[in-house]
Amino acid sequence: MLDRRSFGLTLLASLGASAAPGISLAQQAATPVKAASKLVLIGTKGGPRIGGPRVNPSNLLLIDGVPFVIDCGYGVARGVVNAGVPLPSIRYLFITHHHSDHNLEYGNIVDGAWSSGLNAPIRAFGPKGTVEMTDLFWKLNKFDVETRIADEGKPDPRKLLQPTDIDEGVVLELPDIKVSAIRVPHPPVVENFAYKFETKVGTIVFSGDTAYSEKLANFAKGADILVHESLYEPGVDKMVARVPFAARLKEHLLASHTKTEDIGRVAAIARPKLLVLSHLVPGDDPTITDEMWLAGVRKNYDGRTVVAKEQMAIDLPLA
Ligand SMILES: [Zn+2]
Numbered sequence: 001m002l003d004r005r006s007f008g009l010t011l012l013a014s015l016g017a018s019a020a021p022g023i024s025l026a027q028q029a030a031t032p033v034k035a036a037s038k039l040v041l042i043g044t045k046g047g048p049r050i051g052g053p054r055v056n057p058s059n060l061l062l063i064d065g066v067p068f069v070i071d072c073g074y075g076v077a078r079g080v081v082n083a084g085v086p087l088p089s090i091r092y093l094f095i096t097h098h099h100s101d102h103n104l105e106y107g108n109i110v111d112g113a114w115s116s117g118l119n120a121p122i123r124a125f126g127p128k129g130t131v132e133m134t135d136l137f138w139k140l141n142k143f144d145v146e147t148r149i150a151d152e153g154k155p156d157p158r159k160l161l162q163p164t165d166i167d168e169g170v171v172l173e174l175p176d177i178k179v180s181a182i183r184v185p186h187p188p189v190v191e192n193f194a195y196k197f198e199t200k201v202g203t204i205v206f207s208g209d210t211a212y213s214e215k216l217a218n219f220a221k222g223a224d225i226l227v228h229e230s231l232y233e234p235g236v237d238k239m240v241a242r243v244p245f246a247a248r249l250k251e252h253l254l255a256s257h258t259k260t261e262d263i264g265r266v267a268a269i270a271r272p273k274l275l276v277l278s279h280l281v282p283g284d285d286p287t288i289t290d291e292m293w294l295a296g297v298r299k300n301y302d303g304r305t306v307v308a309k310e311q312m313a314i315d316l317p318l319a
């Protein structure tokens with residue numbers, strides 16, 4: 001568990017006292033969830049390994065109380081519930097790419113919503129393979145779904161989950177919200193996207209998993225918040241030493257993710273009002289402090305930056 005008290009102090013230290021208003025733990029947020037607009041960091045650890053205080057990647061964006069979930073790493077359903085958001089209220093899911101730390105709980109969060117009374121459609125957007133993955137999920141759970149429909153009179157969840165395979169461009173347009181996507185580099189994955197949410201309470205960009213990308217920096221220009229994935233290079237050797245195939249894993253991490261210094265270069269172009277470091281790799285090494293995450297960024301960028309924590313809530317519009 002996170003030590004809430006020391007977390008608060010760390011947060012203040014990393015933000016500076018004047019930057020703290022509007023950023024809190026979700027459970028302590030002043031705005032009621034019903035009408036709230038805020039970003040909640042649900043899972044902030046990169047990679048599919050389970051353990052430690054951090055959870056696998058996922059984000060929750062509430063716009064006027066309507067929940068948008070971005071990435072569905074293991075633990076997303078529990079994290080959204082812990083943030084005070086009932087699963088059946090989810091209307092939109094977004095997957096950045098099909099690495100398992102981003103999609104493992106995609107079907108399960110919908111199944112969890114259905115178990116709690118889902119009776120309205122959920123639209124899901126993700127790279128090529130999202131439609132097929134949806135179909136396969138329902139095949140995997142055919143027995144349970146059909147038993148409960150017949151036995152408990154539930155609606156058919158296969159009709160409620162409506163997936164779309166996306167390409168670059170505008171993927172969703174609502175009266176007050178436009179969501180667009182660009183491909184970002186994450187070799188060997190090609191179908192890999194960053195998302196931008198343009199809303200009346202601010203523009204929020206999620207980098208997804210990406211190597212250093214000037215394209216992403218330009219995409220994020222003018223954003224209120226840029227949530228960027230993060231690799232702390234000095235921590236990588238210690239991390240990969242714990243696993244088999246260490247050399248190959250290190251090679252992948254360095255080629256496919258963004259070192260903190262390079263996040264600073266991205267942010268120096270994008271100049272978001274708030275930069276959030278998330279999808280932390282390594283995400284479960286307690287010896288890596290917030291200051292250590294921020295030091296690399298600061299070599300190239302002096303703007304407002306925060307290191308994500310589970311259930312950190314950032315009120316929108318930004319304070
Ligand atoms: Zn990842």
Ligand SMILES: [Zn+2]
Pocket residue numbers: 097099186209
């Ligand atoms: Zn990935």
